[in-house]
Amino acid sequence: MRRRTARRGHGGGRQEVPRGVRRWGRSFTRRDVAVLGVLLGTTVLLDVLVVWGPALASVGLSFTSWDGIGGIGDIRWVGGDNYAHLVEDYPAFWPAVRHNLLWVAFLGLLATPFGLLLAVLVDRGVRFSRFYQSVLYLPVVLSLAVVGFMAQLLLGTDQGVVNTLRGNRNDPVDWLGDSRVNLWMMMLAASWRHTGYVMILYLAGLKAVDPALKEAAALDGANERQTFLRVTFPTLRPVNVIVGVITVIEALRAFDIVYAVNKGRNGLELLSVLITDNIVGEASRIGFGSAIAVVLLGVSLVFVVTFLVQELRGAREK
């Protein structure tokens, strides 16, 4: 405030202050600033405490060796040793990275577009659309751990539904144990849930699209495909951002479903599982596990930041 007063003095004239700035100043009394400061400050402080604090602490711990027992004094600095060991010697690491990226691609290129397709179909008012909507959304209320459990009932080697139906007792397909197929089964099961989620988000977006836009496009002679691609889809941009970020996050934090099936081993390695195995498990390799966590953090940031920057830049250019 003092700055603005000074500026006014400097300029000499009384009417030089732009109206917007002036209104800003007038509507924020000293008390408002104090309230804002407290409200914002608390949030920022909490954000730092519960999000950035632990994240940075993890980064710090990733350069140490610690078994999680005893005080801070037992922590030993080992430099980049954990990372070197991770990349060179830890056999589960590269498969886990590969599986996580595959998971992002699978959800992003198959499950999410499929969810959009379902949303469009339901939105166009096919018969029983309410019914489809509920049925497709139903899996979303299930936790992924439950989905994993259901996958086991369906795909178990000896007692699973699918193998019982196939009836081939002597040469059963080991859906969840064969490391060539089990990841795909898991991604299918995860997609089953993800699709419903994406569908509901897009459905909400589609309901908000002004029908007049579509009518105008139709009057201009656009066919349905053109209407969707040129008119409807661009107006869905805010939903796209949300869906995109959710898809990436869902894929990178995938954990419970593979953990429920086989503790994330034997073809189902994911970075989240390796973190748990090393930190939370009996192993207690806090430093080494933190190094994996930092890698996951890095991968997540790359995806989310790239995506957001692109989407937001696109929005500005519009």
Place this chain on the structure above:
Amino acid sequence: MAQSSSSGPRTPRTGAGHPMSRRDLLRGAAVGAGAVTLPALLTACGERPGGDRNDVTVGSNASDAVPRKAFAAAFAAYGKQSGSRVEVNTTEHNEFQQNVTRYLQGSPDDVFMWFAGYRMRYFAEKGLLTEISDVWREFEGFSQALKDQSTHDGKQYFVPYYYYPWAVFHRRSLFEERGYEQAGTWDQFIALARRMKEDGTPVACCDKDGWPAMGTFDYIDLRLNGHDFHRSLMAGEEAWTDRRVRKVFDVWRELLPYYQKGALGRTWEEAGQGLQRRATGMAVLGMPHPGSQFPEDERDDIDFFAFPEIDPRFGQDAVEAPVDGFLVAGKSRNVRGAKDLLAWLGTARAEDVYLRGDPNTVAVNDGADIASYSPLQRKSAALVSGAAHISQFLDRDTRPDFAQTVMIRALQDFIGDPDDVDGLVNRIERQKKHIFSGS
């Protein structure tokens, strides 16, 4: 499934004095999420409401139905005799294991169930246990080998309660029907396995849980290289790239063609049920594994033979017989009550009560009443008492971080791709060096 207090330390708490609101809940969730990145910070918080001073709480990992009931009977018998109440918090077996390190640093129960040997020593060394040498002085009927398994640095920390041997289990009636003979040597064993495969009942194999295959690895190593080598291998003193370790995998590979398919997708429960359904011919497992999967009236049909001899120098002199028992946590709040309970659990009578409910294990105390043993229990007792060496199990004989993060994957890799032994042992050795040099 009853939740143990091991979840206590992770419970998000509201800020001091604030009423619980939605925002607090969200914050709590955020704290929970942060637990993945920095769990150590959270181990200190959380306090369980203290009960009566006379109560002793017991953290139990006996989540399977049969042992759970048997333990309940044993604690009830103690309560009747001593007048104090025993409160049992049962956690799913594997989950208990996963969380045990943080459990012991948080607010553990007074007494908890755990394993003998290296797994106990690890915690003793970290100061997470209460010494119970005074309780041990009163004990009778435990062999020196058992005392050694309960001892770290000249002090006792562990009360052994029961054990169960690992062996080759099968249905007696199936062997009679087909004219199979129990194998004494590796060649006979392979010949038997081949016949079983041809007859459509292959050798059972399961390793989805990650640990069952360890039993086979241990036995081949014990038979091929002897107990001393196995012990130092587990202690990290031998190289995994050693010719002798490679040989273990080479010998094991001879058996692989006769396994049933899909080992990595099968749990030990399913393997036990397969044996019961006569879908498989035999299985290398611990005694409770097939035992708990057979209906009661068919348990008499279970039989076993000792893992076959490979090198005559060692014969069948070692038996893998994990011992389960009780320890007092370092943070126990009722040490006197806990010690009193342990003093009772170390008596022969306490084991009798338990074994009445669980016929799949054998008492460790010489004074236990063996008159009520089933033939299988008697055979197990004879197998162990005749052994020159007793090993625990791979994941109990070595560092937990090594067993958990290296060996589970290594053995699963071997079963999935048995031909790359060279790459396998090199991978194990590199990780072993990193882990064993870390402490």
